[in-house]
Amino acid sequence: MKLDSKIPEGHISEKWYKHRFQLKLVNPANKRKYSVIIVGTGLAGGSAAATLAELGYNVMAFCYQDSARRAHSIAAQGGINAAKNYQNDGDSIYRLFYDTVKGGDYRAREANVHRLAELSVNIIDQCVAQGVPFAREYSGYLDNRSFGGAQVSRTFYARGQTGQQLLLGAYSALSKQIGLGNVKMFPRHEMLELVVVNGRARGIIARDMVTGEIKRYAADAVLLATGGYGNVYYLSTNAKGSNTTAIWRAYKKGAVFGNPCFVQIHPTCIPVSGDHQSKLTLMSESLRNDGRVWVPKSPDDSRKPSEIPEEDRDYFLERKYPSFGNLVPRDVASRNAKQVCDDGKGVGSSKLAVYLDFRDAIKRLGKPKIEEKYGNLFDMYEQITAENPYNVPMRIFPAVHYTMGGLWVDYNLMSNIPGLFVLGEANFSDHGANRLGASALMQGLADGYFVIPYTLGGYLAEGGLDKISTEHEEFGNAEAQTRERINKLLSIKGTKSVDHYHKALGKVMWDNVGMSRNAKGLDEAIKQIKEIRYEFWQNVKVLGENEEINQSLEKAGRVADFLELGELVARDALQRNESCGGHFREEYQTEENEARRDDENFSYVGAWEYKGDDQEPEMHKENLAFEYVKPSQRSYK
Amino acid sequence: MKLTLKIWRQKDSKSKGDFSTYELESVSPDMSFLEMLDILNEKLISQNIDPVAFDHDCREGICGSCGVYINGRAHGPKRGITACQLHMRSFKDGDTIWVEPWRAKPFPVLKDLVVDRSPLDRIMQSGGFISARTGSAPDANAVLIDHDTAELAMDAAACIGCGACVAACKNASAMLFVSAKVSHFALLPQGHPEREARVLNMVAQMDKEGFGACTNTGACEAECPKSISITNIARLNREYLKASFK
Numbered sequence: 001m002k003l004d005s006k007i008p009e010g011h012i013s014e015k016w017y018k019h020r021f022q023l024k025l026v027n028p029a030n031k032r033k034y035s036v037i038i039v040g041t042g043l044a045g046g047s048a049a050a051t052l053a054e055l056g057y058n059v060m061a062f063c064y065q066d067s068a069r070r071a072h073s074i075a076a077q078g079g080i081n082a083a084k085n086y087q088n089d090g091d092s093i094y095r096l097f098y099d100t101v102k103g104g105d106y107r108a109r110e111a112n113v114h115r116l117a118e119l120s121v122n123i124i125d126q127c128v129a130q131g132v133p134f135a136r137e138y139s140g141y142l143d144n145r146s147f148g149g150a151q152v153s154r155t156f157y158a159r160g161q162t163g164q165q166l167l168l169g170a171y172s173a174l175s176k177q178i179g180l181g182n183v184k185m186f187p188r189h190e191m192l193e194l195v196v197v198n199g200r201a202r203g204i205i206a207r208d209m210v211t212g213e214i215k216r217y218a219a220d221a222v223l224l225a226t227g228g229y230g231n232v233y234y235l236s237t238n239a240k241g242s243n244t245t246a247i248w249r250a251y252k253k254g255a256v257f258g259n260p261c262f263v264q265i266h267p268t269c270i271p272v273s274g275d276h277q278s279k280l281t282l283m284s285e286s287l288r289n290d291g292r293v294w295v296p297k298s299p300d301d302s303r304k305p306s307e308i309p310e311e312d313r314d315y316f317l318e319r320k321y322p323s324f325g326n327l328v329p330r331d332v333a334s335r336n337a338k339q340v341c342d343d344g345k346g347v348g349s350s351k352l353a354v355y356l357d358f359r360d361a362i363k364r365l366g367k368p369k370i371e372e373k374y375g376n377l378f379d380m381y382e383q384i385t386a387e388n389p390y391n392v393p394m395r396i397f398p399a400v401h402y403t404m405g406g407l408w409v410d411y412n413l414m415s416n417i418p419g420l421f422v423l424g425e426a427n428f429s430d431h432g433a434n435r436l437g438a439s440a441l442m443q444g445l446a447d448g449y450f451v452i453p454y455t456l457g458g459y460l461a462e463g464g465l466d467k468i469s470t471e472h473e474e475f476g477n478a479e480a481q482t483r484e485r486i487n488k489l490l491s492i493k494g495t496k497s498v499d500h501y502h503k504a505l506g507k508v509m510w511d512n513v514g515m516s517r518n519a520k521g522l523d524e525a526i527k528q529i530k531e532i533r534y535e536f537w538q539n540v541k542v543l544g545e546n547e548e549i550n551q552s553l554e555k556a557g558r559v560a561d562f563l564e565l566g567e568l569v570a571r572d573a574l575q576r577n578e579s580c581g582g583h584f585r586e587e588y589q590t591e592e593n594e595a596r597r598d599d600e601n602f603s604y605v606g607a608w609e610y611k612g613d614d615q616e617p618e619m620h621k622e623n624l625a626f627e628y629v630k631p632s633q634r635s636y637k
Numbered sequence: 638m639k640l641t642l643k644i645w646r647q648k649d650s651k652s653k654g655d656f657s658t659y660e661l662e663s664v665s666p667d668m669s670f671l672e673m674l675d676i677l678n679e680k681l682i683s684q685n686i687d688p689v690a691f692d693h694d695c696r697e698g699i700c701g702s703c704g705v706y707i708n709g710r711a712h713g714p715k716r717g718i719t720a721c722q723l724h725m726r727s728f729k730d731g732d733t734i735w736v737e738p739w740r741a742k743p744f745p746v747l748k749d750l751v752v753d754r755s756p757l758d759r760i761m762q763s764g765g766f767i768s769a770r771t772g773s774a775p776d777a778n779a780v781l782i783d784h785d786t787a788e789l790a791m792d793a794a795a796c797i798g799c800g801a802c803v804a805a806c807k808n809a810s811a812m813l814f815v816s817a818k819v820s821h822f823a824l825l826p827q828g829h830p831e832r833e834a835r836v837l838n839m840v841a842q843m844d845k846e847g848f849g850a851c852t853n854t855g856a857c858e859a860e861c862p863k864s865i866s867i868t869n870i871a872r873l874n875r876e877y878l879k880a881s882f883k
Contacts, residue, residue: 051771066692067758069798070700086778122772129774131767131827133791140781158791164699165794172766179762187755210747239694273667278675279696380698383722384669449771497682499675541682548649549690549748552682 003256003607003622006410007111012628013093016115019411023458031056034460035219037204038062039191039246041174042071043167043441044424045225047448050173053182055453060217061174062186062206064241064554069171072227072239073444076163077284077377079145079155080127080441082120087144091152093117098629100439103149103329104404104432105581105597106631107259107605109624111411112429116439119446124156126449130169134158146289147437149329149636155438160284160376166441170448190554192485193478194222194250194420201250201420202468203475205482209554212547214482216470221419221456224250225448228403228425230263232562232569233514234506236400237269237282243558244565247407247426255415256607256620258408258428260565261573264435264582265515266401267333270384270394271353280399281384283356283377285437288326290361290370291394293317293333295354299344305355305393316340324636331434331582331595332636334398338515339593341397348395357393398515402440404431404582405572408607408622412455413447419465421456423447428605433581486546489556494539498555501536505529505559505566513570518586522574526567533563568608568617575619578602590633599631638664638725641733642677644689650745650753656735666726670713671696671703673725674736691750698722698862701797704804705750706737711801711860719799719862739804743811743847754800756846757814764838765818767828780826793820795863802857802865808849813857815839816873817865823876833880840877 008019026034035058038049046068049061063071083096096117101108124142128134134156135143144153158165177183186206193205195216203218229244230236251257268283294315296308316336318325326333337354340346347353362370367390371378378389385395407415407422409429414421424444431439512525536559544550579588579595580602588596605622640661647654661677668676671693678688694702698719705720707713713723728734736750744752782790794817802813819836822828828835851870858867 047771054770065694065700065702066754067701067798069758069761070694070702072695072700075695075697075699084777122774124777125774126769126771128777128780129767129769129827131790131794131822131825133787133794133821133825134777135791136782136784136787138784140783141778158794161699161795164797165791168794172761173769173771175758175761176766176768178758185758187758239700240696241694274665276665276668276672276676278669278672281697379717380722383698383718383724386724386726453771497679499679543682543685543687549751551690552688 001256001416001609001620003408003416003620004410005109005622006412007109008411012110012114015111016118020454023454024461026457026461028056032058034058035060036221036223036456037217037219038223038225039204040071040225040227040426041068041171042073042225042227042424043170043444044448045223046071046167046170046174047445048223048225048423048452049183050170050177051449051453052456053177059177059183060186060219061183062189062191064188064190064209066188068174068185068187069168071167072242073167073441074164075239076441077160077282078147078286079157079162079438080123080166081147081154081438082124082156082442083117083154084121084124086142087153089152091154095152096120096154099150100430100436101432101629102634103434103436105434105595105634106432106599106603106626107262107580107624108430108432110626110628115451116430116443116446119450120442122450123442123445127166127169130173132158132165132169145286146327148285148288148327148333149436157286160286160374163441166445191246192249192482192557194253195474195478196253196417197468197472197474200418200465203470205478210549212545212550214479216475216479218468218470218475220460220465221421223421223423223452224407224426225423226426228406229562229565230400230403232505232566233400233509234502235272235277235280235510237266237280240279243561245558245561247422248561248565250407250415250417250420252610253417254610255417255420256408256609257405257568258605258607259405259572260569260608261576261583262404262433262581263400263569264330264402264404265334265398267330267337267398268356268396269399270381271348271350271397281380282399282401283381283394283396285330287356287374287377290373291326291356291358292360293326293354293356295340295345295347305347305357314345321636328636329434329436334515335584337398353395353397355393356396358389359393362390402435404428404433404435408605412458413451414455414459419459421452423452433583485557486553489540489542489553489560490546492538492540492542494541496539497541498552498559501532501540502559502562504532505563508532509566509569513573516584516586517573519574522570525570529563529567529570536560536563571617572606572608575606576602597633603631638666638728638730640664640728643733643735645737646689646749647746648748650747654746664725666724668725669696669721670707670723670725671721689750690748693721696721699797701799704739704799704801706739706804708735711805712862716859717862717864739800741803741809743809744800744803756848757798757800757811759846760811760815760839760842761818763842764835767822768831769827782825786824790821790824793817793824793865793869796865797863799862801860801862803848805856805860806849807854807856808852810851810857811843811848812851812870812873813861813865813867815843816869819876820869820872823872832876833883836873836876836880
């Protein structure tokens, strides 16, 4: 298989501009003749649905939540990057592009990242026009804050609820289009199969999660905007319902999966409190603007944090990375936290945590200012831990947060299956091996508001799409497959719950395919995941029936897919004999324990093709060329 | 901790529901309320009893999915948080806890603790937006908004659409929900061109969905997990009055 990234010719700053002209257009009167299916209504899917409907396309939008407003983009806290340079501090489109390519440890496509940086400025304009209440200075101008991996202040924010406000902006625009009848909305619907006809994506099979009805939906193109697959680790900062099913079904229909092993482990999360833990809660990276990360210098220091004097504290990020300090990128911060905990210097009862201390910031700025900036985060922390972070330092530990990997797409966001587009976190494209803070919101909205309206038109205008009916035999086959799978899950009637298997998978993934990986552990993980999967299909217990709200059945289908994906993540990690970004292989590190990248052999996207349940998948390579940002060892010292 | 749970069980919207009693041992005070329900469900599954259906997703208090009545209060005994943020340390060993779905005519029960909140979406579709066609926006700093107004708009915009205000209100009024959205947009200059049509359409849709009237008891504000203020309802009334006479 040849993977054609379709990167346009020309200078990097002109590629998108020229490409937009070269793409064919669908004339306004003809747009209503086309229909589009969009799965997922987060920032990427919601903004795409609203924008495509505005343009005149017939849109069908699906989400598993009871309302489009609840997609997990809503939980993003800290902010959204844009190269506005309102601070006059040296920012530019080129610098955002540079920071993102470097932050991604030189494993992203330059052309995509530059387009993202260009569009970042339009996103802020669009969101303000929709009424997103971004933070303002007393002058009435927009305020900014800093995020990891950057030395400029380019992050726009709405308290600690930026994702919520941006999503509600997209949801409002979507709601308008639903009201006008331009979008048909299907909440509480889960996509369970992709339908491919004559090599093109032409529809989906979805289950109505209230009645259990399984129905066919046909369209001229299918857009997947279903988010990441972090829940393959069981514990993550993702929503409980976040899943891989849509992209995994597409993978099994021939879409190739790019860089599955690139998983972001976020440094500032609230530590696990016990076996009952069902998810992990993020504390926004913005806290590292004012909070200082430290551990006691001595492993057996059992004093309260307030009793540990300055000279007995190790501010390890400030010590090792003086120029970026506490604001090093996430992969670096996480790995260092793990290292100090491995050395026995971790704090709290589990010894798996480091302090994030606001004492100095409160002294410098006063409590009211800290309260205004981070009040809701502090409240959330206190709610969960019963400790007041104004008085005692927060305890934090890394947790799975975001997946840079996802379905492979070309410059047009189209997968290798014509007509199947993938947007937002669900695709692999813009963040390389590590995503910078406040860039996920940017990518989701860039894809939905500003990229897909052009590239989808280009695809449709090329023609060659026959009329499609849900009576086509491929729809029949896909529906039969779906029903068979559901019946199988309900008929096993084993002895262990779905959660039992999900937790077992999560433990293997975290221990062997987590923050630090090695060949032996990965081999072991592949073996163990196969065993868990085998046992799942022999012994899982799903009560109830299909024709009702059945949350166990929903979970069972998702976990079945995670049990396959987990193996692919491990496989990809095993083939990548280097360390880069969030992928850290113990065998490949410098003397200072930093990641040792291998550009000569691994400067490519690993894109996996499904070959059948009993065969190993095949990896294809898309080689990455760096014409503008020359790869060097990433240094934040 | 040992608890007795009295949980509303209802097969579907057509069936009649009732409370079932379950005993639960070894509950940790560090668990969230929903994690306690997870443990209960695992126990029920092991006994071949259908697990309790409840809506939940982000489990960090922002998606608005979870929403149950706990001991007669929306989202439970503590102020300003959602059910997923409630931790078991708020209860005592030996407590009996009553758990019910939202009770409001426009929100029919679909199963156990799950209700249909789509009327809130339809209210949004009738006018809860600023029409700004993608690509048409001027520079973000072209319109200045003073700090305090932006903060006030943000206070209103923080609504998570969980429906606790409706459930807490003896009239099942959705005024706090509608007023939060109307206020958010009315406070900002971007929202002014459509402000009259917006408030009239949203209120008309609210009435059509069968929500009750507001009698200013303030229960909604007391139970709102995001502490949305009822001054927004006063603002909604002003907006509505002005729009009606225009």
